[in-house]
Structures are given as C-alpha cells and as structure tokens.
Amino acid sequence: MSSTDFDKQPDIESVLQPTTSAETTQERIERVKSQIEWQPNPDKSKWENLKDSFKKIELEEIDPNLTAIEKIAIKTARTPLKRRLKNRHLQMIAIGGAIGSGLFIGSGSSLSTSGPAGVLIGYLISATFILCVVCGLGELAVEFPVSGSFTTYANRFVDESFGFAANWNYVYGCSVSVPLEIVAAAITVNYWNTPKKYTDAFVALFFIVIVVINLFGVKGYGEAEYFFSGVKVLCILGFILLGIILVCGGGPDHKYVGGTMWHHPYGAFIGDTGAERFKTIMSVFVSAAFAYAGVEMTGMAAAETANPRKSIPSAAKQVFWRILIFYIVSLTLVGLLVSKDDPRLVGNSYYDSASSPFVIAMVSHGIKGLPSVFNVVVLIASLSVGNASVYGATRIMVSMCESGHIPKWTNLDYIDQKGRPLVALVVISVLSLLSFIATSSKEDEVFTWLLALTGLSAMFTWFGISLSHIRFRHALKAQGRGTDELCFVAPTGLWGSYYSCGMIAIIVCLDFWTSLWPYKTAPNAEDFFESYMSAPVFILIYLGHKIWKKNWKFFIPAKEVDIDTGRRETDIEKLKIELAQEKADFATKPFYYRAYKYAC
Known part of the structure; x- marks a missing residue:
C-alpha cells in the first residue's frame, strides 16, 4: 500500500463514537475504559458479585472499514487491563524481577563450562546490548503503553509476519519458563533431603501458588513481585558482603582466597587453545540470556501502570545498576570462591539444588546455616520468575488474539470485569502441568533442555524490541517529526539499538557454530537441538506466515507506520x-x- 493509499484510509478517530467533535481517539479510549470499570453491586450478595466479576467486558465494535494494521493498533490500545501497578511495584520489578534460577543455579553451568573469566566475559558482553534493548523499550513503552507491549510494536513498526513470529516466540519461551522454574523450585526442596515421593506434592503446591497469585489480577502480581524482588535483592546484597569477607580470609576457616581460582592449577578459562576458549565463552551466552530474561517485563507492565511517563524511564535506567551489582559483582565473587572443576556444579557429574555456585561458595568456606536460608531465597526466586512468566504469557496471548494471530474462537482475548485474562490464564496453567516432570529421574536433563530452549527465545525477543525501536525512529523521521515530542528518549539512542541488533545476530550465528561443533565432543544432533532448537522454530514460523499471508515485504514503509494510536499523550x-x-x-x-x- 502506497503512502497515498494510506492517506485515503478512514480516519482512525471515527473508530469510536465521539461525545464531542473535539474528543481525540485516545480520549475516547479512556472514556470507554472508565465506563467499563467494574464495581460490586451493593444490592447483590457477595457470591453474585463474585460471579459477575468473572464476566467478560464487552467493548464497542471497531469500524470494519479500517485496515488490519489500524484495527490491531486500536484493539491493543483499548484493551481493558487495569492500571493498578504503582511506581513502587514497577521499580522493584525492574530491580529484582528477573533474578531467578538462571542466576542462582544456571550460572553454575557457565562456570563449569567456561571458567570464571569466561563467565564474566559472556555476562558483560550480554549486559552491554541488553542495556540498549531496555532503554529502547523504555522509549517505546512510555509512548505506547498498549496490550502486548514489545511484541505489539513488532506488528506496528516492523512487519506483521515478524510480529507473528515474535509473539509466538515469547509465548513459547514463557510457556517453557513456567515449568522450568517450578522444576527448579522442586529441585531446591531436595536440598533438605526431602523424600522423592513428596516431589509431586511440592510441584502441585508451587503450581497452585503461581496460579492463585495471577487470579488476583495485576495488583496481585505487583504485590507478589514487590515482596519476591525485595527478598532477592536483600539476599544478593548480603551475599556480596559475605563474599568480600570470604575472599579476604574473614570466614570461619580464615583462609585467604584472593585470586587463586584464576591461577594454576585451576585457571581462569577452560580450553587449551584460543579457539577452544572462544567456544566455551560462546556457550555462556545461552545461559546468560536465560539469566537476564525478564528485563523486558517493565515494558510489558506499561499498559497496567498508572503513570508510565514517570515510572518507566527510571525503571529502564536502573537496569544498568541491577546488572552491574546483582550479576557482575556477585558472579565475580562466585568465580573467586568456587572452582570451575567442583563436581557439585550444574554441568559436572553431580546435580541437585546444592549445585548453586552461591551455596557451594558458602559451604566450601565453612559457613553454616546460611546455605539453607539461601536455598529458601532460590525457591522464592524460582516462584517469582514463574509468576512473571505467567503474567507475560497471558498478556501476549490476549494481544495475539486481538491482532488476529490466534483464532478468535479460542476466546483468548477474554478479559473479565476485574481485568484478568481468564482464558489465557487457563491455557498457560494447563501448559504448566509439564512441571510434573520433576518427579522423573531425569529431572537434571530436563532442566538443561528447558534452560537451553528458553535462552535463545530471549535473544529473539530482544532483537525484535531493538528492531521495533529502529523502525519507530525511522518512521518519525520519514513523517517529518522528531524526538522532541517524546516523553522519554533512550539514553543509548538509535545507534544503541543498531548495536544490540548486530550483537544478537552475531551471537545467534556463532551459537550455531558452537552447537554444531561443540567443545570436546563430536558433532551430534542432541547437542545441536538442545542448544539451538528455538532458532529454526522462529524462522519456520516467520516464513510460514509470509507464505500463508503472501506478505512479501520485509518492513512496513516508514511513511505508513502508525505512530499515534495508543499514545496517552x-x-x-x-x-x-x-x-x-x-x-x-x-x-x-x-x-x-x-x-x-x-x-x-
């Protein structure tokens, strides 16, 4: 469609019936939302009001003459999710929301396969482009706090086929992440020598806790994450203080550690040659991606935040400090305190909840009592990330149904009077039953598979965010507008998004090489698909949508991109x-x- 054709499309402001001629589209959307804010009926019993709260919110019909892209923009902008996340919720989600088993347990795998220096290199390089991703997302989320957030942006600013693949990629990643975190929580319980026969009961308990939290709606999610994140932050800060003391020889064994783990006979890297060490460092990026996964959740919460213009910029900028303090500093201390050859690490011969390098660091240096406390925090962290994954998956499912990427008959866009996406919650809950594989004797292999599958999924999500930011900036320029009209401008700028896209593309390509020819083993299908399965899945979904829709363009022309619908300002x-x-x-x-x- 040419820019001339685009100009001939029906005015978006005719989508909803105005109360006055001066009322804008966004004001009409706000009016509709205020009209549908549900309140209990005092003339009905509590039981009747409870039943009424689960009824679907019915919205006004959209003008059928609009284009598909315009319909998607309007639907995602007016989704009746409740704006009940306060600034304190968003700040705590930004500070500690993504800290989970990827850091506490998965980092042990990185340490055992690449050494302490390899871990730091992998996590530091990942941190540079992730910071650019989050800043670009912050700019978009402040301007367009809509349902589906970053996957919706891919529909509007990049291309519908890319948005389709990005949506399914994120739902797939979250669907895998929920059972992964519940499995991690069940493994953590094993630390106290819990009989195997009780594993089912613990899995069921953790599953019920996550589902119940999400049944309380966005406020329940916000309050739970506020508590979970607070506990995780205090724990990491406590470990950093303890780690410094242990490295300096202040532990019960009074043994000075210093940098001995980086020298002979341990060594900072794994591999005898530069090529071998390069391969082991490349393996860190998948586990680092899983550990960092969730940094984008502040953007997802924008549609349910009371004042995104004030809270999201601060949350986005805090990502730098969170990564520096909670990841880089803590992993530096772990690398100084734990040998890469320790058999208790994930990836070596022994596997249970004690394989967390944080726990190993305390146990190895004579700390008693605290390892049990830390395992409680690992348990809380797993439930926190699982809770966030359910929240993210359900919101994306709603957006996909509104965008036409999921058939309307699935009713996944069902949002009740309390703003809860009920049908999507039921679907993700059913998928989460996969967590009962924790009762299997192969739970360690399952954890490794799920960890690898989720890692690359996060890479594609971040790539889509940065690409959306690039296309949005190009659309502003093509339409004669500039960043002076933006409430928040990404500190990393447009080139930051180019950098993150380039780095992610390079890492995905190099990961193909290391997956096909892994370190110290011959090429084999199991290692390849264990590490790289999500890449061909993403490509197949993208190309399949192109063929099905006969959509042969790579990008929506910059002059045709809708850069107004969904703005609060x-x-x-x-x-x-x-x-x-x-x-x-x-x-x-x-x-x-x-x-x-x-x-x-």
Missing part, C-alpha cells in the same frame, strides 16, 4: 511545551540531583 504541541518546561526546570536543579536522575 495525544496533544503533541501541548506535550512539546510541557517537555520544554520540564527540561528548563530540570536544568535549574543542583548538579548532584541532575546526575542522580540521569543515572537512575
């Missing part, structure tokens, strides 16, 4: 004046205040 000229005034006021603040706000 609709009066651009008024917004520019407000932003200019805010910048002028900010310039009068003391230097230390401006420095703090720029960084946090």
Whole structure:
C-alpha cells in the first residue's frame, strides 16, 4: 500500500463514537475504559458479585472499514487491563524481577563450562546490548503503553509476519519458563533431603501458588513481585558482603582466597587453545540470556501502570545498576570462591539444588546455616520468575488474539470485569502441568533442555524490541517529526539499538557454530537441538506466515507506520511545551540531583 493509499484510509478517530467533535481517539479510549470499570453491586450478595466479576467486558465494535494494521493498533490500545501497578511495584520489578534460577543455579553451568573469566566475559558482553534493548523499550513503552507491549510494536513498526513470529516466540519461551522454574523450585526442596515421593506434592503446591497469585489480577502480581524482588535483592546484597569477607580470609576457616581460582592449577578459562576458549565463552551466552530474561517485563507492565511517563524511564535506567551489582559483582565473587572443576556444579557429574555456585561458595568456606536460608531465597526466586512468566504469557496471548494471530474462537482475548485474562490464564496453567516432570529421574536433563530452549527465545525477543525501536525512529523521521515530542528518549539512542541488533545476530550465528561443533565432543544432533532448537522454530514460523499471508515485504514503509494510536499523550504541541518546561526546570536543579536522575 502506497503512502497515498494510506492517506485515503478512514480516519482512525471515527473508530469510536465521539461525545464531542473535539474528543481525540485516545480520549475516547479512556472514556470507554472508565465506563467499563467494574464495581460490586451493593444490592447483590457477595457470591453474585463474585460471579459477575468473572464476566467478560464487552467493548464497542471497531469500524470494519479500517485496515488490519489500524484495527490491531486500536484493539491493543483499548484493551481493558487495569492500571493498578504503582511506581513502587514497577521499580522493584525492574530491580529484582528477573533474578531467578538462571542466576542462582544456571550460572553454575557457565562456570563449569567456561571458567570464571569466561563467565564474566559472556555476562558483560550480554549486559552491554541488553542495556540498549531496555532503554529502547523504555522509549517505546512510555509512548505506547498498549496490550502486548514489545511484541505489539513488532506488528506496528516492523512487519506483521515478524510480529507473528515474535509473539509466538515469547509465548513459547514463557510457556517453557513456567515449568522450568517450578522444576527448579522442586529441585531446591531436595536440598533438605526431602523424600522423592513428596516431589509431586511440592510441584502441585508451587503450581497452585503461581496460579492463585495471577487470579488476583495485576495488583496481585505487583504485590507478589514487590515482596519476591525485595527478598532477592536483600539476599544478593548480603551475599556480596559475605563474599568480600570470604575472599579476604574473614570466614570461619580464615583462609585467604584472593585470586587463586584464576591461577594454576585451576585457571581462569577452560580450553587449551584460543579457539577452544572462544567456544566455551560462546556457550555462556545461552545461559546468560536465560539469566537476564525478564528485563523486558517493565515494558510489558506499561499498559497496567498508572503513570508510565514517570515510572518507566527510571525503571529502564536502573537496569544498568541491577546488572552491574546483582550479576557482575556477585558472579565475580562466585568465580573467586568456587572452582570451575567442583563436581557439585550444574554441568559436572553431580546435580541437585546444592549445585548453586552461591551455596557451594558458602559451604566450601565453612559457613553454616546460611546455605539453607539461601536455598529458601532460590525457591522464592524460582516462584517469582514463574509468576512473571505467567503474567507475560497471558498478556501476549490476549494481544495475539486481538491482532488476529490466534483464532478468535479460542476466546483468548477474554478479559473479565476485574481485568484478568481468564482464558489465557487457563491455557498457560494447563501448559504448566509439564512441571510434573520433576518427579522423573531425569529431572537434571530436563532442566538443561528447558534452560537451553528458553535462552535463545530471549535473544529473539530482544532483537525484535531493538528492531521495533529502529523502525519507530525511522518512521518519525520519514513523517517529518522528531524526538522532541517524546516523553522519554533512550539514553543509548538509535545507534544503541543498531548495536544490540548486530550483537544478537552475531551471537545467534556463532551459537550455531558452537552447537554444531561443540567443545570436546563430536558433532551430534542432541547437542545441536538442545542448544539451538528455538532458532529454526522462529524462522519456520516467520516464513510460514509470509507464505500463508503472501506478505512479501520485509518492513512496513516508514511513511505508513502508525505512530499515534495508543499514545496517552495525544496533544503533541501541548506535550512539546510541557517537555520544554520540564527540561528548563530540570536544568535549574543542583548538579548532584541532575546526575542522580540521569543515572537512575
């Protein structure tokens, strides 16, 4: 469709019936949402009100003459999810939301396969492009706090086929992540020598806890993550303090550790040649991607945040400090305290919850009592990430049904009076029953498979976010508009998104090489698909949609991209004046205040 044809399409402001001629599309969307805010009927019993709260919210019909892309933009913008996440919820989700078994347990696999220096290199390189991804996402989420967030952006700014693949990739990743985290939680319980026959009961308990939290809606999710994240943050800070003491010889054994784990006979790397060491470092990126997965959750929560313009920029910028303190510093200490050859690490001969390198560090240096406390935190972290995965998967399913990527008859866009995506929650709950594989004697192999499958899934999600940001900026320029109308401009800029796309593409290609010719083993199908299965799945979904829809373009032309529908700030000229005034006021603040706000 040419730009001329696009201009001839029906005015989007005719989608909903206006109350006044001056009412904008976004104001109409807000009016509809305010009209459908459900309140209990005082004339009915509590039981009747409870039943009514599960009824579906019915919205006004959309103008059938609109194009498919315009319909998707309107539907995702007006989804009746409740805006009940407060700033404190979003800040805590940003600080500790993604800390889970990927860091506490999965990092042990990285340490055993690449050494302490290899772990730091892999995690540091990953951190550089992830920071660019999150800043770009923050810019988009502030402007377009819509249902589905970053996967919806792929539909609007990149291409419908790419959006289709990105949606399914994220649902697939979250669907795998939920049973993975429940399995990790069940494994953690084994630390206390819990009889195997009780594994089913623990899996069922963890499953019920996650489902019940999400039944309380977005407020339940926010409060649970506020508590979970607070516990995880305190635990990591406590371990960092303890780790420094142990490295300096202040532990019960009074043994000075220093950098001995980096030297003979241990060594900082695994592999005798540069090529071998390169391969082992490349293997870190998959587990690092899983450990970092969830950093994008602040963008997902934008549609249910009371004031994304104020809270999301701060949450996005805090990712840098979270990665630096919680990942890099803690893993540096782990590499100083735990040998890469320790048989208790994941990836070596022995496997249970004690394989967490954080626990090994404490046990190996004579710390008693704290390892049990830390395992409780590992358990909480697993439930936290599983809870976030259910939240993310259900929101994406709603968006996919609204976008036409899932058949309407599935009713996955069912949102009840309390703003809960009930049908999507039922579906993800059924898929989560896969977690009962924890009762299998092969639970360690299952954990490794799920970990590998989820890692590359996160890579494709981040690639889609950065590509959407690039296309959005190009659309602004092509339509004669600039960043002066944006409430938040990504500190990493457009080139940051180019960098993240390039790095992710390079890593995915190199991972193909290391998966096909793994370190110290001959090429084999099991190792390849264990590490690389999500890549061909993503490509097949993308190409399949292209063929099915006969959609042969790679990108939506920049002049045709819709950069207005879904914005909460609709009066651009008024917004520019407000932003200019805010910048002028900010310039009068003391230097230390401006420095703090720029960084946090």
